Amino acid sequence: PVPLSGSVHFDVQPSGISGDIDVDTVVAFEQDTGVFTLDDFSMKGLAEGLVDAPTRMSFETDSIEIRSAENVASVGTVSISLLDLDITADVEPFSYANEIEPIAQIRVDAFSPRSLMHLFDVEAPETADPVVLSRLLVDADVKVGEAAIQLTNVNIKFDDTTFTGSLAVPRSSTGSYRVDLVGNAIDLNRYMEPAAEGASDDGADSAPTELPSDLIKPLNARGSLKMTSVVLGDLELDQVSLTLNAANGRLRIHPITAGLYGGSYSGDVRIDVAESEPVLAFDEKVQGVDLAALARAMFEQENITGSLNGNYTLTGRGNDLDKIQRSLSGSMSFELKDGTYEGVDVWYELR
Numbered sequence: 001p002v003p004l005s006g007s008v009h010f011d012v013q014p015s016g017i018s019g020d021i022d023v024d025t026v027v028a029f030e031q032d033t034g035v036f037t038l039d040d041f042s043m044k045g046l047a048e049g050l051v052d053a054p055t056r057m058s059f060e061t062d063s064i065e066i067r068s069a070e071n072v073a074s075v076g077t078v079s080i081s082l083l084d085l086d087i088t089a090d091v092e093p094f095s096y097a098n099e100i101e102p103i104a105q106i107r108v109d110a111f112s113p114r115s116l117m118h119l120f121d122v123e124a125p126e127t128a129d130p131v132v133l134s135r136l137l138v139d140a141d142v143k144v145g146e147a148a149i150q151l152t153n154v155n156i157k158f159d160d161t162t163f164t165g166s167l168a169v170p171r172s173s174t175g176s177y178r179v180d181l182v183g184n185a186i187d188l189n190r191y192m193e194p195a196a197e198g199a200s201d202d203g204a205d206s207a208p209t210e211l212p213s214d215l216i217k218p219l220n221a222r223g224s225l226k227m228t229s230v231v232l233g234d235l236e237l238d239q240v241s242l243t244l245n246a247a248n249g250r251l252r253i254h255p256i257t258a259g260l261y262g263g264s265y266s267g268d269v270r271i272d273v274a275e276s277e278p279v280l281a282f283d284e285k286v287q288g289v290d291l292a293a294l295a296r297a298m299f300e301q302e303n304i305t306g307s308l309n310g311n312y313t314l315t316g317r318g319n320d321l322d323k324i325q326r327s328l329s330g331s332m333s334f335e336l337k338d339g340t341y342e343g344v345d346v347w348y349e350l351r
Helices: 113-119 291-299 321-326 346-350
Strands: 002-012 017-030 035-048 055-067 072-074 076-082 085-091 103-111 136-144 148-158 161-170 177-187 221-232 235-247 250-260 263-272 279-290 304-317 329-341
Touching: 103 113, 148 177, 235 291, 250 279, 279 291, 291 304, 304 321
Parallel strands: 177 221
Antiparallel strands: 002 017, 017 035, 035 055, 055 072, 055 076, 076 085, 085 103, 103 136, 136 148, 148 161, 161 177, 221 235, 235 250, 250 263, 263 279, 279 304, 304 329
């Protein structure tokens, strides 16, 4: 065994990333077996250009073993620190004869997405609950394949919500992202923009909400999401399930199903930003909704009962929701069964 240490300076242009790396290890080579080992391997350094401030980074493992006769490498458990992220990976032995395609179990320790955005000089969105976007933790099995990086047995803890499932990240610009996740509960109101002081209740003083056309146009993704419960505005939905398909500037979320106050909701939402003027289309239905529960949640009223059915098919055009709302066309229908409005003197009101 030979103790070895060294340092490297790197300068990557035109990206403007540069830095210095120090390496320490103990090297050994068995000539008879062709086994090359690097024990107590440590690579630490400081990089500039990744973000505004200098970034510390490290890569450490107890041992790296290279079996040259078999073209197989083993790196064991690896600890990586970069950009306030601490990552642990248990890497299985892999062949380096052709393209390297390792398999590993990784864990990204809890970090703050807000802090990470700050490092990249990205302004974090203002949210109704300032505590959200403060904790994210990831566990997954990772397999690097020829076409994509596959993540299975994924466990994501995002603030107070837990997701499990699988992900796939393409290795080429023409590949498709794949997301299949199951979550427990989320209150989306916490992530919404807070109401502006002095703004009217009808939102007339607020800026119109723009469609995320720049995000949708290059998106090539398929996936599904299931949630035990979702709170959005004054509505509470349970057993939410949706399927997403996006390509060529067209995004479709279908089918969408959810339980809604004793009844059901189903929907088909399409956003087309391939042309100069985006098009938003809805085809949605509600069936057997308990009007008493809905009225309590939305209007804090206790004297309305009945069962509500309804459907609407609408299409609108425009770059923001205000323009889309003004251009809406289509059909809407509602049916109220066994409806009562308790505590009202009908004859008095008529007089």
